[in-house]
Amino acid sequence: MVLKSMVASASDLSLVSVAGNSPLDFKNRVFGGRLISLGFRFNKGSKCKGNERFNFEVRAAVEVGVERSKSKALEGGFGLDVVSEAELTVKGFAGLRKTKLVCTVGPACSSLEDLENLALGGMSVARLNMCHGTRDWHRDVIGKIKKLNEEKGFCVSVMIDTEGSQIHVVDHGAPSSVKVEEGSNWVFTAEHFEGSRPFTVQTNYRGFSEGIEMGDELVIDGGMACFEVVEKTGNDLHCKCIDAGLFLPGAKLSFWRDGKLVRGNNKLPTLSTKDWADIDFGIAEGVDFFALSFVNHADSVKDLKNYLSSKSTKSIKVLAKIESSESLHKLEEIVRASDGIMVARGDLGVEIPLEQIPTVQEDIIYVCRQLNKPVIVASQLLESMVEYPTPTRAEVADVSEAVRQYADALMLSGESAIGSYAQKALAVLDMASSRMESWSREENRQSLVNYHQLGASLPECITEQICNCAVEMGT
Ligand SMILES: Nc1ncnc2c1ncn2[C@@H]1O[C@H](COP(=O)(O)OP(=O)(O)O)[C@@H](O)[C@H]1O
Ligand SMILES: C=C(OP(=O)(O)O)C(=O)O
Structure with missing residues (x-):
């Protein structure tokens, strides 16, 4: 076994939307490697808000020559995941998928074995929807994910999705x-x-x-x-x-x-009494993200972020779910206030006419790209796979379109939570997103992305330009 490691460090960068040890967010700036397979950690105390300055160090290590299924935890202290030698030798870093895959964990995939299979299949974030299940049930799942991360070298983040004030x-x-x-x-x-x-x-x-x-x-x-x-x-x-x-x-x-x-x-308020209790639960369990349901105003995101920084030493990120017409009217301020966005097409499709969903999705992703915030496209991507082992052509086209629009992550809901083919659905996301990414690369579409300048001072701008050049060279 050969262990190749790369250590890159940069200081005084002002890139935003770089979240803790989460694998969610790097696609904003980097279009050239399967960063899901790498671990990122920031020095303790690093802050990534707005244009604040912060020091960070990025470490990435790749275990080469080990079959995924036989991989063992690597020593070393930073979050590691594994990629197979075959993938690296055949495709190199440029051939590795960048789109992150989020799986909703439900009764159909909550055993340790199922979770490990999902992690092997490319799950980067496990989502726990607090609308369903008990806190004990969710605690058990979080424990299993931590165990897999610690013992098997995965790098799966945990996201708690609040129930929000909805009638159900x-x-x-x-x-x-x-x-x-x-x-x-x-x-x-x-x-x-x-x-x-x-x-x-x-x-x-x-x-x-x-x-x-x-x-x-x-x-x-x-x-x-x-x-x-x-x-x-x-x-x-x-x-x-x-x-x-x-x-x-x-x-x-x-x-x-x-x-x-x-x-x-x-x-009803964005956060109900139950939501606050679920948030305390998530803090105690050390989760990485909160997805905030029914955000109608940036203030609810700011309130939660303030609460988290007063209650937790860990940098827990807040993703605002865009699922109401109010949130669309205040989109830019919500995106600015958040660490990331979820295009929650399920509820959005109840609030606005269905035929508007595709253009609204594209608009939301565009705003996120401009403001350099990671964005997840969620709901019904492969809905037919809740029941059937193969997706429809239309579903594959939908997945590919989200990737073409530069979504950072794709999410499975019922497909993984209650479906009979969770691993297959994840494999379809993996294949379809990889295919669209390599097509985009071959067609050199990335050059069309207009990066929003973030640096305020001259040193920041210089550092930013160096990073952007590195991105261009890598794509
Ligand atoms: N923790 C859980 N326990 C039981 N069922 C769940 C759980 N999480 C999700 N589900 C099931 O999976 C379906 C799809 O999940 P999701 O899209 O997150 O929820 P919803 O449909 O309520 O928005 C839910 O309708 C629910 O039936
Ligand atoms: C992801 C969504 O949220 P939830 O599953 O809580 O309805 C959605 O509405 O698309």
Whole structure:
């Protein structure tokens, strides 16, 4: 076995969006290596806010000549991951994938073995959605990921996704999904009772039916099933199913009237009491990222960042999820305030017409590129793979398009959390993103990226130019 290591250090750089030991964010400045496979650590106390100056040291090491599956942890103290000799000798660094892959961890992939297979398959970030599962369940998953990182040399970051103030199902009468037949009658209630009642859905928010009228439409998970409100008694809604579909555990509810979203939960704060408790949980568990749901204003990002810097010595990064029309109106200030962005297409598709999603996605990515913030494209990238072992052509095209637009990361949701083909879905992301990256390189598309200048002082500008030249030479 040959251990090749490269150590590059730079001081007084003012590059932003470089996050701790996370592998998420380097694509912003570097287009020439599979940085997922390298470990990055910053000196203790390094800050990466705005144009603040900070010292950092980048170390990368590559273990050559070891089969991925047989790899052992390497000594040395910095975050390491492994790449196979074959990949390096055949393609060199330029041939290695740069797009980071985020997997939502759910019951279908939470065993140590499944997580290891995902890490081997290229998972760079494990996402834990606090809408689902208990804190004990999430703690167990975080423990397994830490174990894999420590013992097997992976470099998987952990991201906690807050539930946010949304109306969702607490119980729908079954432990897993339930088929809803057209014409069936259901009661939606905020009353909490032990156990389940047939055709009765308990919701999480007492005021969920405020302002809702007879004739309004109740849409489940942005279109999984649809009901008409036929009667209102107290806070309860009696509804008839008008579009058959599925109720998943924790499904989200939205209300529509005359083709427009009824803004019921707008008064709710971005971070609920439960979210703050989940944030304390994440700090205690040493997670790397918080993805903040339903950000409508930069202030909620700033509040969370202030809270994190007062509570944690570790630099935990905050990613704002863009999933409401309000967040689109304040996009630039939200991107500036955040360490990164998630294009949360699931909820965004409930808030804006579906046909606008592709252009809005491109706009969000463009703003992130300009402000040099990492951006994740999320939701339904390979939705059919929740059930089937192969993706549709349209899904592969969607993945490729996100990479072509310079998204930094792609995310699996149900495909990995509850799907039967999590590893295959990850392999499709890996292959499709690698293919698009190498096509872009061959076509020399990277030169079209217009890097936003960050350096303020002359030394900063010089350092920045040196880095940009290195990037150009590497691509
Ligand atoms: N920790 C978990 N425990 C149980 N089920 C989960 C978990 N995480 C995700 N899921 C399931 O995977 C589906 C897709 O995940 P995700 O997209 O994160 O959630 P949502 O659909 O609520 O936005 C969820 O609807 C839920 O059924
Ligand atoms: C990623 C998303 O958020 P969540 O899974 O919490 O709905 C989304 O809405 O696309």
